Amino acid sequence: MGQKLLMKGNEVIAEAAVRAGCRHYFGYPITPQTEIAHYMAKRMPEVGGVFVQAESEVAAINMVYGAASAGVRVMTSSSSPGISLKQEGISYSACAELPAVIVNIVRCGPGLGGILPAQCDYFQAVKGGGHGDYKMVVLAPSSVQELYEMTVEAFNIADKYRTLVMVMGDGILGQMMEAVEFKDKENIVAVDKSWAVTGTGMKRENNVITSIYIKPEVMEAHNNKLQAKYKLIEQNETKVEVYNCDNADVIVTAFGTVGRIVKNVIKTAEKEGIKVGLIRPITLWPFPVHAFEKYAQTPKAFLSVELNAGQMVEDVRLAVNGRRPVHFHGRTGGMIVTQQEILDKIKEIIK
Amino acid sequence: MSVQQEIIIAGFGGQGILSAGRLIAYAGMLDNKNVSWLPSYGPEMRGGTANCHVIVSDEPVGSPILNKATSIIVMNGPSLDKFEGIVSPGGLVITDSSLVGKSPKRTDVDVSEIPASRIASEMGNATYASIILLGKLVAKTGVISKESFEEALKEVLPPKYHHLIPEEMKAFELGMNY
Numbered sequence: 001m002g003q004k005l006l007m008k009g010n011e012v013i014a015e016a017a018v019r020a021g022c023r024h025y026f027g028y029p030i031t032p033q034t035e036i037a038h039y040m041a042k043r044m045p046e047v048g049g050v051f052v053q054a055e056s057e058v059a060a061i062n063m064v065y066g067a068a069s070a071g072v073r074v075m076t077s078s079s080s081p082g083i084s085l086k087q088e089g090i091s092y093s094a095c096a097e098l099p100a101v102i103v104n105i106v107r108c109g110p111g112l113g114g115i116l117p118a119q120c121d122y123f124q125a126v127k128g129g130g131h132g133d134y135k136m137v138v139l140a141p142s143s144v145q146e147l148y149e150m151t152v153e154a155f156n157i158a159d160k161y162r163t164l165v166m167v168m169g170d171g172i173l174g175q176m177m178e179a180v181e182f183k184d185k186e187n188i189v190a191v192d193k194s195w196a197v198t199g200t201g202m203k204r205e206n207n208v209i210t211s212i213y214i215k216p217e218v219m220e221a222h223n224n225k226l227q228a229k230y231k232l233i234e235q236n237e238t239k240v241e242v243y244n245c246d247n248a249d250v251i252v253t254a255f256g257t258v259g260r261i262v263k264n265v266i267k268t269a270e271k272e273g274i275k276v277g278l279i280r281p282i283t284l285w286p287f288p289v290h291a292f293e294k295y296a297q298t299p300k301a302f303l304s305v306e307l308n309a310g311q312m313v314e315d316v317r318l319a320v321n322g323r324r325p326v327h328f329h330g331r332t333g334g335m336i337v338t339q340q341e342i343l344d345k346i347k348e349i350i351k
Numbered sequence: 352m353s354v355q356q357e358i359i360i361a362g363f364g365g366q367g368i369l370s371a372g373r374l375i376a377y378a379g380m381l382d383n384k385n386v387s388w389l390p391s392y393g394p395e396m397r398g399g400t401a402n403c404h405v406i407v408s409d410e411p412v413g414s415p416i417l418n419k420a421t422s423i424i425v426m427n428g429p430s431l432d433k434f435e436g437i438v439s440p441g442g443l444v445i446t447d448s449s450l451v452g453k454s455p456k457r458t459d460v461d462v463s464e465i466p467a468s469r470i471a472s473e474m475g476n477a478t479y480a481s482i483i484l485l486g487k488l489v490a491k492t493g494v495i496s497k498e499s500f501e502e503a504l505k506e507v508l509p510p511k512y513h514h515l516i517p518e519e520m521k522a523f524e525l526g527m528n529y
Contacts, residue, residue, distance in 0.1 A: 339418070
């Protein structure tokens with residue numbers, strides 16, 4: 001490990017991508033993630049990479065489609081309304097099995113909404129967003145150090161499975177500064193990319209990257225292939241942090257920034273004689289169902305705390321499957337849940 | 352007993368509010384503490400005000416957002432109105448009295464009113480005002496060491512301003528001893 005640096009989350013994402021071997025970045029500015037593009041504009045020329053501020057989010061995601069087709073590591077980033085604009089390109093890339101990293105530093109919505117932090121794009125990220133039967137891996141870091149590590153990991157997962165990986169943060173994670181320690185050398189997993197369209201040199205058949213399959217038998221076979229891949233990702237890549245859950249009175253579930261807030265609540269609750277556990281999904285898809293199954297009989301109830309009107313709670317209910325009550329507490333519009341609110345809700349549940 | 356310092360620095364944009372917070376966070380990191388720095392970036396910034404939340408802690412930082420503070424530094428009137436109420440009893444309120452134009456109403460907190468902008472102008476550089484106030488914060492709370500603060504200046508300031516560091520340290524010490 002190297003020297004500790006104090007860096008902004010957004011800048012760390014960009015630096016992590018460069019360290020992971022990403023030399024192609026296409027984006028369009030939007031608060032609260034513009035520092036990613038800003039950093040890339042300076043950094044990419046230094047490392048012989050390509051930075052393009054596209055004319056729109058739609059253009060940027062299609063540039064990602066092109067670069068990924070050529071087999072290079074590529075990233076785009078945006079925030080909620082911008083990610084909505086990218087959905088067509090995301091669905092096309094998923095169908096064409098293109099490896100790429102998409103960063104969403106979420107702001108409050110719906111609509112143009114506001115610029116303050118939220119987690120209201122959970123459904124969009126894990127349930128589709130774009131059309132068709134596809135999935136993308138969604139990573140939910142909760143610290144600046146994790147932003148670094150998971151962005152690097154995102155590129156490895158993308159390449160390994162020829163799949164899209166989203167790194168989903170929020171305005172707090174993007175804007176905050178924390179200590180980060182970069183490794184001297186990144187773990188870059190090299191994979192065979194002989195599928196890429198890099199020119200045949202008249203020595204082989206054409207490679208084809210496409211997302212159109214007109215014949216139903218062929219389209220179904222391709223869908224089956226995609227689903228088998230997603231099954232494999234579920235088996236191999238599910239990640240979760242389980243904290244303080246043995247014999248917990250209430251298990252709180254939260255991701256990203258809210259996971260940090262809950263950790264403070266756990267300490268306060270302990271002083272009042274209440275044992276609170278935390279299940280923090282690190283991959284939002286694949287969802288860590290096994291962690292909920294393991295602890296489904298332990299607590300009096302589950303409580304999902306989110307910066308939205310109740311999204312992940314639906315997956316928590318599916319995982320708990322009626323074995324315990326599942327409660328919800330959330331704030332929207334850029335308002336942030338406080339420790340006191342969470343503690344009050346826990347007390348209300350165990351009363 | 353673990354110690355967590357929760358600091359809000361607030362004022363107008365351009366007063367060095369965000370940089371002052373970064374200096375504390377950077378110095379805290381150099382002191383091997385856990386730190387976080389979170390700037391205001393929301394609609395309030397469009398009104399020309401700025402604030403940042405800084406945590407320096409012996410333990411890993413949970414939420415980087417402060418709903419209460421152990422210390423606040425305020426450099427304009429609206430910031431005093433906004434943040435005075437969230438200081439924990441026994442906490443610290445430091446104001447730039449040349450700009451705030453009023454005194455804190457709280458009687459259960461430690462108050463330091465320093466005409467920092469006037470002193471800074473007399474030193475020939477108005478941007479030292481926030482540094483003077485940081486000096487007072489450090490003297491009162493010991494949140495960071497003076498050595499780390501000087502080191503942090505080298506890290507946070509662009510190299511073209513490094514020749515000003517001796518003057519910045521003079522302002523800092525002036526604040527410490529005010």
